[in-house]
Amino acid sequence: MGVKKKQRPRQNLAAGRPPTVKRPKSITRKATKSLIGKIHVLEKRRIQAVSKGDVAEEARITAEIEALGGLKKYQEASLQGQREDRGGDSSRVLLDWLADDGVCPSTTGKDGRLRMLEVGALSTDNACSKSGLFDIERIDLNSQGDGILQQDFMQRPLPNEEAEKFDIISLSLVLNFVPEPRGRGEMLRRTLEFLHASRSYSSPPVDSLFPSLFLVLPAPCVTNSRYLDEERLEAIMSSLGYAKVKSKVTQRLVYYLWKRVAAPPVGRQFAKKELRSGGSRNNFAIVLKQEG
């Protein structure tokens, strides 16, 4: 009769790691979402306090935001969201669209690299940065390092000449950061100041997609808002002279590529108007007022 070996209790792999090897600190998906949500709500209340001239309330809310870690913590949470296991970097969707239509570094030919303005840039090594298709200027309210200029898009000096304009602007998860509906409309309108109006490109696939705006929003901003749906967003964009050339909806995000096609007709306005009712809907809205 063989001698039975005494079975050791099973241990998981982590238990076998040397004690000095620590997993990198990571915020859970739930905590990330909750932190981003809390900061959005507080930012909105802060802007309301500013518009009412309520200095004490503004200071109280600013302190509350700071206690949560402020913009820096918000950006860390957003970077976590860009991890492969959390849905990945949104600019990969843009690159997939371009590849599908035959736009790659070898096809841009005489047009050379396309100029991109990335607003709300958290890193210099996202898919767009590595693609070889773009010369990128990156800006953010709070720069995370070299290669990202600390600048508010709404205060960015206007281009003096055509050469300073861009072929594409990326607004990925930035518009939803703007706390007020009117501010969002102003941000969309302002993109026109920085994009080429009517550049023609030698490569047909490039010509059919550029100049353009890459816009990414949390899906519920469009799929479950009381004040915004796909049709309304298209109407707003079309009033600015944009046509939808690509779109994709996932459970988490909506992605769009809007090509600049025409000079905007003058004077179209979009107020905050209820389009869908229901207690479970959110209040995301975009308001477009007359210029000036």
Ligand SMILES: C[S@@+](CC[C@H](N)C(=O)[O-])C[C@H]1O[C@@H](n2cnc3c(N)ncnc32)[C@H](O)[C@@H]1O
């Ligand atoms: C949720 S992060 C998105 C980052 C990244 N684009 C992405 O898709 O994951 C939003 C970023 O937009 C920046 N941002 C918001 N409004 C801005 C503005 N007016 N000008 C420049 N950056 C802005 C914020 O500072 C923040 O870093």
